[in-house]
Amino acid sequence: MTHAYRSHTCGQLRIDHQGQDIRLSGWVHRVRDHGGLLFIDLRDHYGLTQIVIDPASPAFKAAEKVRSEWVIRVDGKVQPRPAGTENKDIPTGEIEIAAAEIIVHSEAKELPLPVFGDTEYPEDIRLKYRFLDLRRDRIHGNIMKRGAIIDSLRRRMKEQGFFEFQTPILTASSPEGARDYLVPSRVHPGKFYALPQAPQQFKQLLMMSGFDRYFQIAPCFRDEDARADRSPGEFYQLDIEMSFVTQQDVFDAVEPVLRGVFEEFGGGLPVTPKFPMIAFRDSVRWYGTDKPDLRNPIKMQNVTEHFKGSGFKVFAGMIAADPKVEVWAIPAPKGGSRAFCDRMNSWAQQQGQPGLGYVFWRDGEEGAAGPIAKNIGPERTEAIKAQLGLATGDAAFFVAGVPAKFYKFAGEARTKAGDELGLIAKDRFDFCWIVDFPMYEWNEDDKKVDFSHNPFSMPQGGLAALLEKDPLEILAYQYDIVCNGVELSSGAIRNHRPDVMKKAFEIAGYPEEVLLEKFGGMYRAFQYGAPPHGGIAPGVDRIVMLLCNEPNIREVVLFPMNQQAEDLLMGAPSEATPKQLRELHIRLNLPEA
Numbered sequence: 031m032t033h034a035y036r037s038h039t040c041g042q043l044r045i046d047h048q049g050q051d052i053r054l055s056g057w058v059h060r061v062r063d064h065g066g067l068l069f070i071d072l073r074d075h076y077g078l079t080q081i082v083i084d085p086a087s088p089a090f091k092a093a094e095k096v097r098s099e100w101v102i103r104v105d106g107k108v109q110p111r112p113a114g115t116e117n118k119d120i121p122t123g124e125i126e127i128a129a130a131e132i133i134v135h136s137e138a139k140e141l142p143l144p145v146f147g148d149t150e151y152p153e154d155i156r157l158k159y160r161f162l163d164l165r166r167d168r169i170h171g172n173i174m175k176r177g178a179i180i181d182s183l184r185r186r187m188k189e190q191g192f193f194e195f196q197t198p199i200l201t202a203s204s205p206e207g208a209r210d211y212l213v214p215s216r217v218h219p220g221k222f223y224a225l226p227q228a229p230q231q232f233k234q235l236l237m238m239s240g241f242d243r244y245f246q247i248a249p250c251f252r253d254e255d256a257r258a259d260r261s262p263g264e265f266y267q268l269d270i271e272m273s274f275v276t277q278q279d280v281f282d283a284v285e286p287v288l289r290g291v292f293e294e295f296g297g298g299l300p301v302t303p304k305f306p307m308i309a310f311r312d313s314v315r316w317y318g319t320d321k322p323d324l325r326n327p328i329k330m331q332n333v334t335e336h337f338k339g340s341g342f343k344v345f346a347g348m349i350a351a352d353p354k355v356e357v358w359a360i361p362a363p364k365g366g367s368r369a370f371c372d373r374m375n376s377w378a379q380q381q382g383q384p385g386l387g388y389v390f391w392r393d394g395e396e397g398a399a400g401p402i403a404k405n406i407g408p409e410r411t412e413a414i415k416a417q418l419g420l421a422t423g424d425a426a427f428f429v430a431g432v433p434a435k436f437y438k439f440a441g442e443a444r445t446k447a448g449d450e451l452g453l454i455a456k457d458r459f460d461f462c463w464i465v466d467f468p469m470y471e472w473n474e475d476d477k478k479v480d481f482s483h484n485p486f487s488m489p490q491g492g493l494a495a496l497l498e499k500d501p502l503e504i505l506a507y508q509y510d511i512v513c514n515g516v517e518l519s520s521g522a523i524r525n526h527r528p529d530v531m532k533k534a535f536e537i538a539g540y541p542e543e544v545l546l547e548k549f550g551g552m553y554r555a556f557q558y559g560a561p562p563h564g565g566i567a568p569g570v571d572r573i574v575m576l577l578c579n580e581p582n583i584r585e586v587v588l589f590p591m592n593q594q595a596e597d598l599l600m601g602a603p604s605e606a607t608p609k610q611l612r613e614l615h616i617r618l619n620l621p622e623a
Contacts, residue, residue, distance in 0.1 A: 033053065037052045037053045037054075039077065040073055040074040040122070041078070041122060042076060042122075043122050043125055043127075044124065045110060045124045047108045048109055048110055049108065052107070052108055053104070054079060054127065055074070055103045055104075056073050056079075056102070057072070057073045057074065057099050057101055057165065058073075058097065059072065059145070060146050061098070067083070070096065077120065078122065079122045079126075080126040080127070081093075082127070082129065083132070087130060089130060089131050092131075093132055095134075096134065098145065098146065099141060099145060099162075099165075101134075101136045102132055102133065102135060103135060104131070105132075109128050110126075111124060111125060141162065142158075142162070143159060145165045148167070153592060153593075154598060157584075157591075157592055157599060159599075160589055160599050168585075171578075172578045175574065175577065176570075179291060179573065180247055182290070183268050183570070183573075187270075187287060191243050192243040192270070193243060195236060195241070195244050195245075195246055197226070197229040197236075197246065199226065200213060201223060201225075202551075204549065208252035208253065210224040210252075211253055212224055212225075214614040214615075226250060226251060227250055227252050229250075229269050230486065233246075233270075233271040234565075237272075237273045237561055238560055240273075242272070242274075243271075243273070244269075244565075245268065245270050247267075247268060247269075250264065250265055250266070250267055252265075253595075255595075259575065261590055262595035263591050265570075266569075267519070267567040267568060267569050267570055268568045269565070269567045270284065270566050270568075273561040274561055275523070275563065279564075280523070280564050281509075284566055285305055288573075291577075292576075295577045296577060299457055300458045301459045302459065302461040305461040305462055307463045309466040310464055310466050311466065314433075315330065315433070315437075316330055316331075318437050318441020318442065319438070320464050320512075321510075321515055322464075322515065324462055324514075325458060325460050326449075330440060330444060331358065333417065333418075333428070334349060334356045336413055337349060337410075337428075337430070340407075342387075342405040352432070354433075356430070358430075359428055360427040360443050361418040361426050362426060362447045362451060363420070363453065364423055364453075365425035366424050368390070368399070370451075371390055371400065371425055373450070374386050374450070377446060381439065387427065387429075388425055388426065388428065389402050389428075390426070391420065393422055427447065460514055465508075466505045467483050467508040467509070467510075468482050469481070469482065469483075469489050469505060469508075469534070470482055470504060472502060478539050479502070479537060479538055480539070483508045483522070484506075486522065487525060488506065488507045488523045488526070489504050489505070489506055490505045490506060490507060493530045496533045497533070507523035508521070511568060516576060517569075518569055519569060520566070521564065522564060524562075526556060531545070531556065571587060
């Protein structure tokens with residue numbers, strides 16, 4: 031054995047190696063004392079190997095001293111495990127190493143969190159000692175799976191004729207919906223670069239440059255608060271742009287890539303064979319969200335007609351007073367018991383709602399039960415039952431008002447009912463496209479029309495729509511991919527015509543001088559022959575999170591920040607020294623404590 035540290039890895043040895051003299055190096059996973067015999071489970075990146083040390087072995091004295099997470103070298107001979115002690119759960123489970131010599135490479139202090147096992151520990155401890163956390167089998171596996179998923183995405187994109195480019199990290203600030211991270215310039219005092227929220231403008235400029243099909247596993251930087259499905263600070267996306275394409279062309283290019291990756295890494299769970307397209311307006315009406323979880327079969331319906339002029343005065347009065355008022359029903363298959371309906375009503379009150387009206391149909395009782403049923407009568411309850419396709423043993427819940435104000439709560443109620451009744455399938459990946467987003471929305475704070483999604487999108491109907499239609503009625507060629515209720519990406523067919531872009535920004539209150547100031551590079555590029563183009567950017571972190579079946583994105587990121595956007599391991603953000611501040615011509619104006 032000439033190598034200083036190992037002849038094999040800890041995941042490599044098999045029964046075919048028996049009798050061979052070998053050398054392993056790794057971490058002591060755990061030590062076990064079995065009546066004089068010592069056993070060490072030795073771990074490295076590749077796997078686990080059992081070491082056995084007989085009291086007569088020269089290695090025994092050293093073995094008695096080692097503790098968990100010490101790094102050691104073991105010289106010994108491969109031998110079969112005694113009959114009945116094999117471990118079929120690991121690839122090396124048929125063999126063990128009879129140790130002849132143990133050398134300690136380095137010792138480990140008492141651990142702040144255990145590496146062996148999967149015990150939950152406080153987040154601040156896990157992030158401060160992330161290098162230990164990453165030794166744990168589940169997290170280590172997630173990170174390796176992440177790398178394999180990215181390799182697969184890259185290979186599938188190249189097979190479809192896309193070429194990988196790298197776009198700048200230090201760039202100009204642009205109002206893309208989130209706060210920028212700013213980087214002060216030493217050479218240009220008082221001026222700042224921005225870290226890119228996305229390579230949006232650069233990838234469009236690549237299309238202006240004639241490159242046709244671009245992709246990049248792109249780092250993106252946004253000064254946003256943390257959520258379970260979003261890291262603070264930075265994230266990665268599969269950034270894509272294509273020239274001379276319609277919306278359907280983008281779908282046809284991207285859908286096989288995502289379907290293939292989920293089939294490859296989804297553990298055999300079924301994946302939607304053809305992603306359905308759902309209009310934004312329909313998604314909100316049916317599911318109460320533009321990120322629907324289609325594993326939940328509940329689909330809401332408008333039942334306003336059944337309450338108009340009815341004996342249920344609360345709803346009937348609201349309908350009569352305002353033509354915008356609607357009543358939506360949330361069907362609840364198998365929810366036909368007063369106990370369940372009362373639980374849902376109590377939950378609604380905990381959400382700050384006045385309650386959640388209901389009707390239910392139970393065995394052995396003719397007609398519907400519940401206060402609403404008594405007020406509207408059997409004819410109307412039967413009509414509701416028929417419209418919703420319900421039967422005895424089922425229930426329906428009702429929300430009334432102006433839909434724009436209640437649809438989110440209705441969607442939460444749909445999710446709650448599906449979850450409580452066990453209706454949500456946990457064993458599949460359900461994808462869909464959300465399409466036909468509104469181009470504009472009403473900004474209540476500023477009392478003005480504003481972009482609702484992406485300012486660079488092409489309005490459906492082009493310039494004519496911008497000139498002739500109510501802005502709030504204009505739809506855009508914008509689309510999202512959603513899987514199991516998680517938004518994986520947003521995309522759009524871009525607005526490639528300067529006259530259309532100028533008018534689109536004008537409607538949102540941005541005159542041409544603002545357009546030139548904020549997006550001058552791209553606006554100028556459009557003057558010199560811009561191809562019709564479009565793209566999308568699925569989030570890599572969210573894809574990995576779903577495929578690893580993890581509820582939090584921090585479980586699939588190497589060195590994540592905490593909820594306060596702090597890197598507890600490296601101590602970032604940190605204070606700059608007076609010398610650094612002088613070089614950057616910056617004086618601090620800190621808030622008062």
